[in-house]
């Protein structure tokens with residue numbers, strides 16, 4: 001089937017006016033000018049999507065579907081530690097049925113905003129067996145915490161390994177990964193085991209890192225609200241104080257690697273930048289920035305210009321509605337551009353397409369439209385009548401997606417829309 005659109009943005013070359021994509025099975029077979037595809041593939045069926053821009057479906061590199069129902073449930077806190085306490089209290093009021101409903105809601109909202117792939121941090125990974133295959137390509141990251149766990153760290157990892165042996169629902173697209181939660185809730189030993197396990201099995205892994213000033217104060221200075229909160233929980237605090245960030249400590253302990261998908265990194269110590277610089281032990285690492293969550297917490301300024309010079313793989317994600325308003329990645333791009341004006345829109349769009357694809361080692365398969373890519377596509381209504389800067393038109397688009405396809409199957413609008 002050939003899908004025709006007023007504009008085609010492939011993220012693999014210049015935009016095409018009156019473009020088209022030929023989809024065969026689950027793959028893109030060709031993309032280019034409508035007139036050329038119609039001539040080259042005369043026997044193919046055709047669907048005209050109309051006045052839309054057709055793009056690769058977006059890839060959300062960081063979200064928590066569990067908390068899709070917690071929008072506006074927590075007033076902006078005075079500190080990150082206060083927020084952690086409040087969300088933990090809220091989580092205790094929810095049961096598995098609530099979480100399944102939240103996950104389904106998160107998928108619906110993600111699809112509505114043009115996301116076709118997402119990396120979900122899952123606090124209840126066993127829910128995977130209670131749900132049908134998701135409508136979107138989904139990586140299910142096993143969240144690992146041993147801050148006050150009654151089980152030993154190695155048993156926790158053994159439990160994760162068992163989890164990987166259980167099959168997911170038929171038709172589950174995407175995969176699984178590991179997520180030691182954050183340096184204040186996961187021990188260096190847990191990081192090391194998770195990283196080794198991920199490397200051995202060829203799995204992606206991700207973690208929260210350098211999120212808040214509270215985290216910096218805890219590790220660098222050995223004090224502050226997060227320090228006090230975790231000390232009360234019984235966390236061993238002997239890795240705190242001594243002037244080094246959590247990132248520097250973990251890197252020195254062999255707990256991180258360039259393949260890590262590191263989320264947030266709002267707070268850097270000056271010496272941390274050398275770790276991700278070309279030639280450093282974490283060169284090429286992916287950093288996921290979540291602009292609306294960053295704004296909600298009023299975190300320290302994200303050092304985008306420095307990171308850009310260091311050529312890190314920058315991705316933009318949504319985090320969860322517990323600290324953000326929606327699952328719209330375009331909304332996140334607009335929030336990012338408001339802080340860093342002057343960025344090229346094509347570069348912005350790469351942070352939710354090509355860059356997260358690279359983070360997963362799936363460049364050429366997702367996040368771009370080219371022959372051999374999976375047919376994960378999104379179309380947005382667009383009013384522009386010329387394509388002088390169609391990338392800017394996309395970033396400015398506040399309307400939901402008109403149509404999305406995942407793995408060659410139209411999932412939105414579905415029969416219930």
Ligand SMILES: [Zn+2]
Pocket residue numbers: 062063064121208263319320
């Ligand atoms: Zn998160």
